[in-house]
Amino acid sequence: MSMAGADFTEVLIRRGIVGPDQVAEARQLAESTGISLQDAIVKLGYASADEVMQAIAQQMGIDYVDLSEVQIPAAIVQLIPESVARENIVMPVAQEDGRLKVAIADPMDYETVDKLRFILNRDIEIALAPRDQILEAINRHYGQTETESVDSLLQEFTDTAIDFTETEALSPAASVVADDSDAPIVRLVNLIIEEAVRLRASDIHIEPFQDRVRIRYRIDGVCVERDAPPRRILGPLLSRIKIMASMDIAEKRRPQDGRIKTNVNGKDIDLRVSVLPSIHGQAVVMRILDKSNIMMGIRELGFMEDDYRRFLQIIKRPNGIFLVTGPTGSGKTTTLYAALNELNRPDRKIITAEDPVEYYLPGINQVEVKAHIGLTFARIIRAMLRQSPNIILVGEIRDKETADMAIQASLTGHLVFSTLHTNDAPSAITRLIDLGVQPFLVAASVMAVMAQRLVRKVCTKCAEPDQPHPSELAAVGLTPEQVKKANFRRGRGCSHCHHTGFKGRIGIFELMQMNSTLREMTYRREPTQAIRRQARLFGMRTLLEDGVLKAMRGVTTLEEVLAVAHHEAVNV
Numbered sequence: 001m002s003m004a005g006a007d008f009t010e011v012l013i014r015r016g017i018v019g020p021d022q023v024a025e026a027r028q029l030a031e032s033t034g035i036s037l038q039d040a041i042v043k044l045g046y047a048s049a050d051e052v053m054q055a056i057a058q059q060m061g062i063d064y065v066d067l068s069e070v071q072i073p074a075a076i077v078q079l080i081p082e083s084v085a086r087e088n089i090v091m092p093v094a095q096e097d098g099r100l101k102v103a104i105a106d107p108m109d110y111e112t113v114d115k116l117r118f119i120l121n122r123d124i125e126i127a128l129a130p131r132d133q134i135l136e137a138i139n140r141h142y143g144q145t146e147t148e149s150v151d152s153l154l155q156e157f158t159d160t161a162i163d164f165t166e167t168e169a170l171s172p173a174a175s176v177v178a179d180d181s182d183a184p185i186v187r188l189v190n191l192i193i194e195e196a197v198r199l200r201a202s203d204i205h206i207e208p209f210q211d212r213v214r215i216r217y218r219i220d221g222v223c224v225e226r227d228a229p230p231r232r233i234l235g236p237l238l239s240r241i242k243i244m245a246s247m248d249i250a251e252k253r254r255p256q257d258g259r260i261k262t263n264v265n266g267k268d269i270d271l272r273v274s275v276l277p278s279i280h281g282q283a284v285v286m287r288i289l290d291k292s293n294i295m296m297g298i299r300e301l302g303f304m305e306d307d308y309r310r311f312l313q314i315i316k317r318p319n320g321i322f323l324v325t326g327p328t329g330s331g332k333t334t335t336l337y338a339a340l341n342e343l344n345r346p347d348r349k350i351i352t353a354e355d356p357v358e359y360y361l362p363g364i365n366q367v368e369v370k371a372h373i374g375l376t377f378a379r380i381i382r383a384m385l386r387q388s389p390n391i392i393l394v395g396e397i398r399d400k401e402t403a404d405m406a407i408q409a410s411l412t413g414h415l416v417f418s419t420l421h422t423n424d425a426p427s428a429i430t431r432l433i434d435l436g437v438q439p440f441l442v443a444a445s446v447m448a449v450m451a452q453r454l455v456r457k458v459c460t461k462c463a464e465p466d467q468p469h470p471s472e473l474a475a476v477g478l479t480p481e482q483v484k485k486a487n488f489r490r491g492r493g494c495s496h497c498h499h500t501g502f503k504g505r506i507g508i509f510e511l512m513q514m515n516s517t518l519r520e521m522t523y524r525r526e527p528t529q530a531i532r533r534q535a536r537l538f539g540m541r542t543l544l545e546d547g548v549l550k551a552m553r554g555v556t557t558l559e560e561v562l563a564v565a566h567h568e569a570v571n572v
Contacts, residue, residue, distance in 0.1 A: 011055035022046045044299045049130040063127040065093055065103050067137040068496050082142040088112045091137045099123040105131040135265055150191045185236040197264045208234050208281035220456045220505050234281055245273040253277055289358050298338050302506035315339045320447035321410045325422040331454045331507055332419045352393035353380040381405040394418040400436035410445040425449040425512035426532040429522050443519040451510040453564040455556045458489050459497035466490035472558040476548045489554035508547040512540050
């Protein structure tokens, strides 16, 4: 969006949504990253896209329309062809006296307005709506009129006895030629990917069973079953995905990995594809890598104010190791990339060693681990040190050699970020010692350890006051006085969150900053429980405590927190 002036911030300040300091921080972020001021305010979490757009509308004297609450008549929808609506990201809203009111995301985009006047041959009146809402409205309303959907295509395959045996037998070359045709299977795979991206899924699962194929999307960490088409669709579906991912379509006995680059609604999307042979056929998982999800600021991760300040202080140190721990899918990569985005400046050299490289970051040297040719984490780190880096990211510390190299790098004046698979922050210290690293080296090099998990956020559109179950309150140890002061909320379920009551995820954190006492305990090989008790005395909040604070503020629910940090209720 290209906005002339920034007076809308005065509207936000008058409404009490943001303060002058927050606007100044957003302006600084906008200048450093090249994004617009309104995008920076939303990115930092100071205001929602709705609130920013309403402020812009008020400042410019333009109507604001909430498309998530509006059902537009089909007669109005058909006034703009779908191709025009999608290409220009506009949505017809109403018609008055021959003038067509159109929702648009940028009021300064005069070129698009003139184009619409020319194409439609009628007067255009603009209204403002957030870009995401316009895209959702296009998918919702045009889906009801003329476009095909995943449902309609799968129904077509189910109702008709199309024989796919010839498609399966195609040679790779012949299949590639067939790609350019408008084959139903090509359209189906494209629609599945588009729908998954629209629903904010992180993974697409295609799993074969004896009599059916199950398609599931993982949305906000939870698998949601999409459909179960007939089994005969499996062969062509696999062939199409393998061709897109540059895999060997003839290989059916060994696991394969590949990558798909595509564009969905104007956004560049990468998909990491994994094929695994199972007893009923080959199962496919496509991990959706949306660059816009990873290019987030530290504010958006979900830190409480004190942890946010400590995190910034830690990552701006000149040397030492900062470890992030947690299971697969707990957001470790996102946190480390947010730190790298904060530190990525022309005067710093940053090198990463990853297995595999999931997201490509501009201005950062990224190296992919290739164990089959001997290019391991340890070997990459050894080579990195001859490249004169300031900051090193090691994807994961898996063995003693990698740990030793990372520690040597930190002791020779480099700032090192890495991850470990442990349940909590204090366990990372004993884990490094268990790998064979000398305790005095661990004590000297580790600056801080942060454990994290992801919990689903309550949908802001349908959130309502909630009273948690007494068993949940007992599990987290809240007193009646604390419960009275809390603002527990739960989503009722609406079209905005696809009737789940949740939209998006946020981190809960356990940040343990090393000090002289903890270093001494590390040197003496004291057990995890002792280190944990001492860290809590120095002010470390546990995962459970951090999650409970967020639940008490209505950001998430106690049920969500207990689902990922339940073991804490016993240990605390």
